[in-house]
Amino acid sequence: MTAPKPESWIEVRPTGLYVRPGDFHVDPTRAVGRAVITHGHADHARAGHAAVAATAETLAIMAVRYGAEPEQAKQALLPGAMLSIGDVSVTLYPAGHVLGSAQVLLEHKGSRVVVSGDYKRRQDPTCAPFEPVPCDVFVTEATFGLPVFRHPDDRDEIAKLLNSVRMFPDRCHVIGAYALGKAQRMIALLREAGWDRPIYLHGALQNLCDLYRAHGVDLGDLRPATAGQKGVPRDDFKGEIVLAPPSAIADRWGRRLPDPVVCMASGWMRVRQRAKQRGVELPLIISDHADWDELLQTVEDVDAPEVWITHGREEALVHAITATGRRARALSMVGYDEEEGA
Amino acid sequence: MKPFAALLDRLIYTPSRNAKVALIAEYFRQAPDPDRGWGLAALTGGLDFKGVKAGTVRGLAMERVDPTLFAWSYDFVGDLAETTALIWPERLSNRAWPGLSEVVDRLSGAQRSEAPEIVADWLDTLDATGRWALLKLITGGLRVGVSARLAKVALAAYADAEPAEIEELWHGLEPPYTELFAWLDGDGPRPSLEDKPVFRPAMLAHPLEEGEIAGLDAAAYVAEWKWDGIRVQISSRGGETRLYSRTGDDIGRAFPDVLDHVTFEGVLDGELLVVIEGEVRPFNELQQRLNRKTVTGAMLKKYPAFVRLYDILFDGREDLRALAFSERRNRLEGFYARAAPRRMDVSQVVEFRDLAELEALRVSSRGTATEGLMLKRQDSPYVAGRPKGLWYKWKRGPLTLDTVLMYAQRGHGKRSSFYSDFTFGAWRSSPETGEDEVVPVGKAYFGFTDEDLKHLDKWVRDHTLHRYGPVREVERGLVLEVAFDSVHRSPRHKSGVAMRFPRIARIRWDKPPGEADRLETLERLIE
Ligand SMILES: [Zn+2]
Ligand SMILES: [Zn+2]
Numbered sequence: 118m119t120a121p122k123p124e125s126w127i128e129v130r131p132t133g134l135y136v137r138p139g140d141f142h143v144d145p146t147r148a149v150g151r152a153v154i155t156h157g158h159a160d161h162a163r164a165g166h167a168a169v170a171a172t173a174e175t176l177a178i179m180a181v182r183y184g185a186e187p188e189q190a191k192q193a194l195l196p197g198a199m200l201s202i203g204d205v206s207v208t209l210y211p212a213g214h215v216l217g218s219a220q221v222l223l224e225h226k227g228s229r230v231v232v233s234g235d236y237k238r239r240q241d242p243t244c245a246p247f248e249p250v251p252c253d254v255f256v257t258e259a260t261f262g263l264p265v266f267r268h269p270d271d272r273d274e275i276a277k278l279l280n281s282v283r284m285f286p287d288r289c290h291v292i293g294a295y296a297l298g299k300a301q302r303m304i305a306l307l308r309e310a311g312w313d314r315p316i317y318l319h320g321a322l323q324n325l326c327d328l329y330r331a332h333g334v335d336l337g338d339l340r341p342a343t344a345g346q347k348g349v350p351r352d353d354f355k356g357e358i359v360l361a362p363p364s365a366i367a368d369r370w371g372r373r374l375p376d377p378v379v380c381m382a383s384g385w386m387r388v389r390q391r392a393k394q395r396g397v398e399l400p401l402i403i404s405d406h407a408d409w410d411e412l413l414q415t416v417e418d419v420d421a422p423e424v425w426i427t428h429g430r431e432e433a434l435v436h437a438i439t440a441t442g443r444r445a446r447a448l449s450m451v452g453y454d455e456e457e458g459a
Numbered sequence: 460m461k462p463f464a465a466l467l468d469r470l471i472y473t474p475s476r477n478a479k480v481a482l483i484a485e486y487f488r489q490a491p492d493p494d495r496g497w498g499l500a501a502l503t504g505g506l507d508f509k510g511v512k513a514g515t516v517r518g519l520a521m522e523r524v525d526p527t528l529f530a531w532s533y534d535f536v537g538d539l540a541e542t543t544a545l546i547w548p549e550r551l552s553n554r555a556w557p558g559l560s561e562v563v564d565r566l567s568g569a570q571r572s573e574a575p576e577i578v579a580d581w582l583d584t585l586d587a588t589g590r591w592a593l594l595k596l597i598t599g600g601l602r603v604g605v606s607a608r609l610a611k612v613a614l615a616a617y618a619d620a621e622p623a624e625i626e627e628l629w630h631g632l633e634p635p636y637t638e639l640f641a642w643l644d645g646d647g648p649r650p651s652l653e654d655k656p657v658f659r660p661a662m663l664a665h666p667l668e669e670g671e672i673a674g675l676d677a678a679a680y681v682a683e684w685k686w687d688g689i690r691v692q693i694s695s696r697g698g699e700t701r702l703y704s705r706t707g708d709d710i711g712r713a714f715p716d717v718l719d720h721v722t723f724e725g726v727l728d729g730e731l732l733v734v735i736e737g738e739v740r741p742f743n744e745l746q747q748r749l750n751r752k753t754v755t756g757a758m759l760k761k762y763p764a765f766v767r768l769y770d771i772l773f774d775g776r777e778d779l780r781a782l783a784f785s786e787r788r789n790r791l792e793g794f795y796a797r798a799a800p801r802r803m804d805v806s807q808v809v810e811f812r813d814l815a816e817l818e819a820l821r822v823s824s825r826g827t828a829t830e831g832l833m834l835k836r837q838d839s840p841y842v843a844g845r846p847k848g849l850w851y852k853w854k855r856g857p858l859t860l861d862t863v864l865m866y867a868q869r870g871h872g873k874r875s876s877f878y879s880d881f882t883f884g885a886w887r888s889s890p891e892t893g894e895d896e897v898v899p900v901g902k903a904y905f906g907f908t909d910e911d912l913k914h915l916d917k918w919v920r921d922h923t924l925h926r927y928g929p930v931r932e933v934e935r936g937l938v939l940e941v942a943f944d945s946v947h948r949s950p951r952h953k954s955g956v957a958m959r960f961p962r963i964a965r966i967r968w969d970k971p972p973g974e975a976d977r978l979e980t981l982e983r984l985i986e
Binding site: 371 | 465525532537877
């Protein structure tokens with residue numbers, strides 16, 4: 118018996134990727150009955166599903182974000198352990214994106230599809246590394262799906278930051294970093310580079326840093342970047358590193374910082390015009406997504422004859438994958454955010 | 460190349476002048492000789508590579524990259540040099556980066572046809588930042604927001620020297636400025652200026668504040684008109700003549716009509732103007748000839764340049780700067796009678812009995828091509844910079860207009876969390892619909908106190924209509940009284956007019972926006 122074609126049992130619906138023989142979605146973009154969630158970023162993990170299966174870490178992150186959701190049936194999955202939902206077996210594998218992030222292997226009558234969610238291939242001290250899983254169809258995003266996106270070594274970017282801190286001792290370096298994943302990775306990278314001073318946090322980052330610590334990720338001395346006197350910059354932040362969500366820096370909150378060097382940690386910082394538009398003074402090209410070379414390398418590694426691309430620079434990735442003799446198809450899904458965690 | 464690439468990569472994002480100075484000074488500490496001198500030349504606009512154009516760069520990229528992917532990438536990035544730098548396939552290479560001096564030497568020594576291959580070889584060696592910096596450097600125009608003047612200020616900061624000392628030497632030196640660095644580092648003698656038409660740092664005036672007028676000893680001062688052109692210095696020595704702006708930029712190439720007839724030796728201070736049949740034309744006409752590398756015959760005819768002389772610093776090779784103004788003035792008149800330079804005259808002294816008469820003259824001068832009066836102490840030597848108490852500029856009161864706030868943009872550095880750059884407009888009836896609309900007439904980012912700024916920022920946040928990146932469009936609900944020096948026609952602006960030196964004079968929280976001024980009011984003020 119030949120295996121069914123993947124497009125015969127997985128479909129793109131307005132609610133997201135729907136797996137018919139199991140009657141569930143993967144990373145639905147709105148509340149549904151049953152969902153398998155790859156990771157805790159808000160565009161992948163939404164509130165209000167009746168039943169959720171994900172890694173224990175992802176469930177914990179969702180609880181921090183959305184509260185307990187007592188009505189919801191939750192199932193924690195260990196990486197590599199198989200779960201049957203209807204006529205589909207579901208297995209999670211690490212995606213290397215953020216704490217608890219997973220790829221979802223879906224098997225149905227011998228047909229294997231991997232939904233990778235968001236992933237990266239670089240070493241990251243705050244989460245388990247990506248594992249390539251051979252499959253018939255590999256479902257990938259393409260946020261950085263253009264050959265201009267090639268992330269440099271994150272150690273060089275951290276060195277750039279520390280060099281700037283040394284050069285401008287009377288200023289404060291404030292790094293725009295998303296609350297889940299990027300913030301903790303930045304802290305861990307700074308610690309690896311030997312920065313052992315306290316790192317100051319905007320309030321919105323505190324809970325998730327606590328959660329990372331509870332999962333055994335060492336982040337060193339973290340302190341709240343609370344206001345001093347209203348509207349008066351805090352002189353004791355001079356020479357220090359402060360982390361905040363990007364939106365807070367441009368906001369009134371930013372005024373407590375003494376003459377800040379505004380930094381932003383994101384793969385988008387590779388393109389100068391983008392960094393300039395955002396008023397960034399020190400761009401740090403540090404991303405939790407695969408860059409162009411890694412997208413192509415991953416397709417080779419999983420050796421899938423067919424690739425589906427959920428969102429991003431789809432046409433370029435389709436073009437490049439097709440040139441290697443594989444089939445590639447753009448799903449053009451809406452509802453995924455290209456900024457968070459980028 | 461590495462320190463230089465890192466420098467450019469920081470400068471392009473750095474808005475604050477002080478931070479730029481710190482970054483450039485750090486570069487002079489990090490980079491070796493003669494690389495740092497070539498870096499200085501690049502920052503001051505003194506490097507020009509002829510063999511490499513945008514087309515060369517595109518051609519190189521096309522040999523290495525899928526053209527379809529390149530086209531999509533270029534669409535996304537929006538800059539050819541940057542797209543090429545980012546997309547260039549990386550090879551693991553242990554070769555050392557070329558130094559800046561190697562880049563200069565090899566490219567200037569190469570045939571035009573050899574250049575692409577040399578550049579491709581470097582691109583294979585460098586990383587993305589290095590490739591970007593190299594392509595910016597060799598295709599011309601770094602555009603990192605650093606003027607020649609700022610680069611020299613940074614050099615002074617590096618060596619703990621006075622900018623005026625560097626300025627004085629600058630035009631007698633050539634890249635890679637090895638003797639200059641040696642002197643600044645204390646490893647060599649001061650470079651000699653013999654036989655070179657160098658720039659001599661200019662003496663500048665203080666604005667005369669309202670409160671100072673009464674206490675002024677009028678009899679000690681000479682008055683002249685403050686002509687509305689640009690301050691220049693003509694420097695001629697050893698058969699060469701240069702025309703410098705007051706900051707020492709060589710602007711002579713665009714003004715052959717002034718320079719071609721110079722036969723004297725000396726250094727003169729004056730105002731560059733457009734003068735037709737003895738009449739000084741509005742600043743706007745001079746503007747047509749500024750910021751150009753070359754000039755056409757038609758421009759020379761339509762906007763003939765002229766220099767009105769204020770002062771003499773050197774007569775022949777005799778340094779007159781220590782003499783009193785009144786003595787220099789005699790020397791200037793004597794020089795003018797003797798040399799009779801073409802397209803120049805001597806600025807008139809304005810006779811006055813007392814300050815009241817001078818005040819009346821100043822006020823009645825609106826509509827002439829002057830900005831007000833200059834007051835110079837008769838006994839003042841010619842001192843570089845802006846010394847206190849010697850020279851004053853006494854400008855006419857500004858014009859004002861009640862405008863409506865339209866857009867606000869976030870500032871930089873200390874102001875990065877404030878909406879501090881304001882675009883304002885005046886009412887007119889729309890050419891399409893006939894309905895009243897506000898059309899932008901200018902932009903200002905100063906004139907208000909920190910306290911005002913807090914209120915403005917809050918108002919902007921509370922009355923936002925749309926957001927475009929760092930810019931917010933606001934409701935037409937706040938009147939700003941704007942002061943400006945003059946207004947002229949400008950086809951580049953939607954309103955057809957542009958203000959000179961606009962600043963916010965008052966925030967009219969009290970005034971209904973419907974009562975703000977109309978565009979026609981502004982048009983009537985065009986001189
Ligand atoms: Zn994500
Ligand atoms: Zn995502």
